[in-house]
Amino acid sequence: MTAVVAADxxxxxxxxxxxxxxxxxxxxxxxxxxxxxxxDLSTPLVFLCLAYAALLLGARLTRRGLGIxxxxxxxxxxxxxxxxxxxxxxxxxxDTSEVVRLGDGAVTQGALEIGLATGLRLxxxxxxxxxxxxxxxGPDLVRSxxxxxxxxxxIGYAALAAIRFVPRFGHELAVIRQAHRVRGARGGxxxxxxxxxxxxVPLLAGAIRHAERxxxxxxxRAFGAYPDRTExxxxxxxxxxxxxxxxxxxxxxxxxxxxxxx
Amino acid sequence: xxxxxxxxxASAAADTDALLSLRDVAITHLDAPGATPSAVSFDxxxxxxxxxxxxxxxxxxxxxxxxxxxxxHSVPATVEGTVRVAGQDxxxxxxxxxxxxxxMVFQDPDAQLITGTLLDEVCFGPENLRLPVDVxxxxxxxxxxxxxxxxKRHESPDVLSGGGRQRLAIACALAMGSxxxxxxxxxxxxxxxxxxxxxxALREVVAEGDRALVLVxxxxxxxxxxxxxxxxxxxxxxLVADGPVDDVLRGRAADLHALGVWLPTATLAAxxxxxxxxxxxxxxxxxxxxxxxxxxxxxxxxxxxPRPRERDRGDALVSVEGLRLxxxxxxxxxxxxxxxxxxxxxxxxxxxxxxxxxxxxxxAGVLRPPRGTVRIDGLxxxxxxxxxxxxxxGFVFQNPEHQFIATTVFDEIAHGLRAQRLGDGEVRRRAGExxxxxxxxxxxxxxxxxxxxxxxxxxxxxxxxxGGARLxxxxxxxFGQDRARAEELLTLLDDLRExxxxxxxxxxxxxxxxxxxDRLIVVDEGRIAADGLVADxxxxxxxxxxxxxxxxxxxxAFAGLRRHPELATVARLRDLPGGTR
Numbered sequence: 001m002t003a004v005v006a007a008d009x010x011x012x013x014x015x016x017x018x019x020x021x022x023x024x025x026x027x028x029x030x031x032x033x034x035x036x037x038x039x040d041l042s043t044p045l046v047f048l049c050l051a052y053a054a055l056l057l058g059a060r061l062t063r064r065g066l067g068i069x070x071x072x073x074x075x076x077x078x079x080x081x082x083x084x085x086x087x088x089x090x091x092x093x094x095d096t097s098e099v100v101r102l103g104d105g106a107v108t109q110g111a112l113e114i115g116l117a118t119g120l121r122l123x124x125x126x127x128x129x130x131x132x133x134x135x136x137x138g139p140d141l142v143r144s145x146x147x148x149x150x151x152x153x154x155i156g157y158a159a160l161a162a163i164r165f166v167p168r169f170g171h172e173l174a175v176i177r178q179a180h181r182v183r184g185a186r187g188g189x190x191x192x193x194x195x196x197x198x199x200x201v202p203l204l205a206g207a208i209r210h211a212e213r214x215x216x217x218x219x220x221r222a223f224g225a226y227p228d229r230t231e232x233x234x235x236x237x238x239x240x241x242x243x244x245x246x247x248x249x250x251x252x253x254x255x256x257x258x259x260x261x262x
Numbered sequence: 263x264x265x266x267x268x269x270x271x272a273s274a275a276a277d278t279d280a281l282l283s284l285r286d287v288a289i290t291h292l293d294a295p296g297a298t299p300s301a302v303s304f305d306x307x308x309x310x311x312x313x314x315x316x317x318x319x320x321x322x323x324x325x326x327x328x329x330x331x332x333x334x335h336s337v338p339a340t341v342e343g344t345v346r347v348a349g350q351d352x353x354x355x356x357x358x359x360x361x362x363x364x365x366m367v368f369q370d371p372d373a374q375l376i377t378g379t380l381l382d383e384v385c386f387g388p389e390n391l392r393l394p395v396d397v398x399x400x401x402x403x404x405x406x407x408x409x410x411x412x413x414k415r416h417e418s419p420d421v422l423s424g425g426g427r428q429r430l431a432i433a434c435a436l437a438m439g440s441x442x443x444x445x446x447x448x449x450x451x452x453x454x455x456x457x458x459x460x461x462x463a464l465r466e467v468v469a470e471g472d473r474a475l476v477l478v479x480x481x482x483x484x485x486x487x488x489x490x491x492x493x494x495x496x497x498x499x500x501l502v503a504d505g506p507v508d509d510v511l512r513g514r515a516a517d518l519h520a521l522g523v524w525l526p527t528a529t530l531a532a533x534x535x536x537x538x539x540x541x542x543x544x545x546x547x548x549x550x551x552x553x554x555x556x557x558x559x560x561x562x563x564x565x566x567x568p569r570p571r572e573r574d575r576g577d578a579l580v581s582v583e584g585l586r587l588x589x590x591x592x593x594x595x596x597x598x599x600x601x602x603x604x605x606x607x608x609x610x611x612x613x614x615x616x617x618x619x620x621x622x623x624x625x626a627g628v629l630r631p632p633r634g635t636v637r638i639d640g641l642x643x644x645x646x647x648x649x650x651x652x653x654x655x656g657f658v659f660q661n662p663e664h665q666f667i668a669t670t671v672f673d674e675i676a677h678g679l680r681a682q683r684l685g686d687g688e689v690r691r692r693a694g695e696x697x698x699x700x701x702x703x704x705x706x707x708x709x710x711x712x713x714x715x716x717x718x719x720x721x722x723x724x725x726x727x728x729g730g731a732r733l734x735x736x737x738x739x740x741f742g743q744d745r746a747r748a749e750e751l752l753t754l755l756d757d758l759r760e761x762x763x764x765x766x767x768x769x770x771x772x773x774x775x776x777x778x779x780d781r782l783i784v785v786d787e788g789r790i791a792a793d794g795l796v797a798d799x800x801x802x803x804x805x806x807x808x809x810x811x812x813x814x815x816x817x818x819a820f821a822g823l824r825r826h827p828e829l830a831t832v833a834r835l836r837d838l839p840g841g842t843r
Contacts (some may be wrong), residue, residue, distance in 0.1 A: 184649055210372075223387060229389045
């Protein structure tokens with residue numbers, strides 16, 4: 001079985017895009033896990049900056065990617081910070097000074113800090129996940145799962161086919177909702193669960209039928225006939241993948257050693 | 263999943279040269295009461311193009327699946343008799359062995375896509391066969407070039423039209439390298455332009471001459487000229503005819519018609535005309551042949567047939583004024599003006615994406631039109647609540663299942679009546695009447711999803727009309743259905759119309775337009791390109807081509823006939839002289 005590497009592709013790959021998808025998951029994974037347990041402000045902030053630097057310098061992001069980095073994540077920080085600042089038990093932060101007074105309650109500096117720490121923590125974890133998420137294509141992830149982790153290709157490629165179902169079901173759900181509205185299904189906020197149940201049966205019936213047809217079409221093209229299949233695109237494990245993981249782990253350890261959040 | 267030799271199988275020796283060889287094949291699905299197909303024997307040799315015909319329920323699709331072992335390997339069923347694929351017994355061969363001999367193309371182009379680009383898609387099959395990369399790429403290139411898709415190889419299949427995606431499915435089957443291609447209703451989900459697209463591609467495949475084609479198709483008008491041999495099953499799934507197109511379709515047309523097999527429109531027309539005394543020596547299969555045969559006959563000097571009577575137009579039921587509508591940020595309709603009178607049967611046609619569905623959905627209030635642009639019975643659709651609107655207009659979606667909201671057929675109908683706050687007794691009485699009228703009285707207690715396809719469709723029409731609506735709007739109600747079921751629905755619509763219901767239907771099927779509608783509205787790029795009596799709209803071939811439509815076969819055959827001016831204006835089979843065919 002021969003293979004061409006990334007041949008006949010519209011564009012060559014550089015930076016993060018050229019790394020093995022698994023390396024981009026394994027590198028940030030320990031830091032993401034450790035971040036779940038920190039409570040301070042500095043550690044998540046450092047990792048947030050690190051992840052942004054990696055993404056902005058290491059990959060040419062799409063408009064959607066930039067929108068996530070500069071739209072979704074900042075908004076998430078603000079929302080989570082505000083939410084947690086209001087939600088936190090005032091007794092825990094009673095000894096800190098008030099920042100804003102809202103009717104009977106007050107937002108104290110301590111509450112705000114806890115909120116911000118939570119917001120930054122979630123943002124840092126998200127940003128680290130996007131190092132792989134924004135620079136990897138689904139098919140490449142499946143290929144590396146099959147090639148490096150020996151996941152059976154029948155499962156990997158079936159999952160890939162299933163991803164194609166998602167927009168189809170989205171469209172079908174929109175049509176079903178429209179149809180039910182026309183029929184005058186119960187309106188109002190409170191009957192929303194009952195309405196949703198009503199969508200399930202037609203959606204499932206359509207999904208099962210579609211899945212059966214796709215399965216037949218795959219069988220007709222000998223999918224799963226042999227224990228392996230030709231891979232036109234190798235997703236190799238190169239030295240740079242190992243280096244990337246090693247470097248990321250080293251930096252993560254260094255950050256924790258310097259900031260000492262625990 | 264057993265395969266036992268049929269007693270007769272021993273007598274008929276399998277043809278060893280044949281790519282496909284069937285002997286006394288009978289297939290029984292798990293819960294089916296009997297076998298369909300039930301007795302089929304035929305061979306397919308290299309380079310042949312075979313059309314499989316049979317009435318609805320004769321097991322044509324099941325037979326197609328058996329030709330490459332999907333039945334019984336993937337779809338559990340009992341197969342009796344033998345199916346030999348390139349000499350191998352399909353019951354014992356592996357799917358991979360069968361797949362390299364028989365490539366399949368299915369009805370729904372979307373259900374055949376697995377990967378994200380055209381090239382990956384075509385490579386998918388050969389990769390499964392573990393072919394070396396250079397062979398995979400060579401085959402993919404040849405297949406994509408043959409289907410005219412090579413330039414788009416790096417694009418997503420989503421950018422292709424329906425016809426384009428079906429050509430991609432053919433390319434995928436070609437790349438398997440199989441000498442036989444089996445196509446099961448490949449154009450049933452396509453608009454007229456897509457159908458042409460696919461048939462141009464198939465002609466290309468046949469012209470290469472190295473592949474055999476087995477085609478299950480209800481659109482016979484498109485398939486004529488492509489196939490050279492016809493295999494016919496009867497309603498029980500027994501083989502009743504097998505031979506060249508000329509012998510079977512021309513020679514036994516009347517028998518086949520009696521069996522419920524759909525025939526080309528030109529042949530149906532000729533059968534009627536022959537009964538009326540037009541001396542056909544050879545039955546025509548295409549509009550061109552019909553025209554030629556008629557021009558070769560002595561003129562009859564018969565009085566000109568009356569144009570389809572123009573109905574007295576009632577009062578305006580629907581009026582649309584300056585309707586503009588966007589979906590998301592894309593403007594779809596750019597200023598539509600039209601009126602529909604009570605009692606009309608209006609067809610709305612146009613290419614995919616022209617805005618037909620948006621237009622009719624806005625009329626029925628499924629989409630909310632801007633204030634004052636759409637009125638039904640004088641009510642501004644925008645300012646009318648759903649319950650009131652349901653007393654004036656009913657909308658039927660493409661897939662009836664999408665509309666069902668209750669757990670029994672009775673409740674499905676009763677829902678609309680209860681919404682009008684009628685008493686229990688009154689609900690029961692009126693629901694009972696409606697169920698009886700739509701032939702569903704004995705199904706009242708069962709779940710709507712357990713009905714047959716035709717019954718589901720009737721129920722969806724019933725639910726749309728139960729509120730007392732005088733206007734029924736349908737979005738491609740015959741899409742993806744076989745002829746028999748489509749005809750059943752259209753007959754129902756004709757009956758409703760006789761009782762005074764106004765009907766607006768979106769359709770791709772030009773013969774449906776010609777046979778049932780009295781008015782045709784052509785939508786092109788969000789504007790009304792034509793609006794008039796069906797016959798008048800079809801008399802502008804340039805417009806028809808521009809809007810991605812086709813001239814209906816009868817119109818093509820009869821327009822401007824010199825010898826038989828009495829036929830020149832006929833566009834509907836039922837207007838032809840010649841009894842009840």
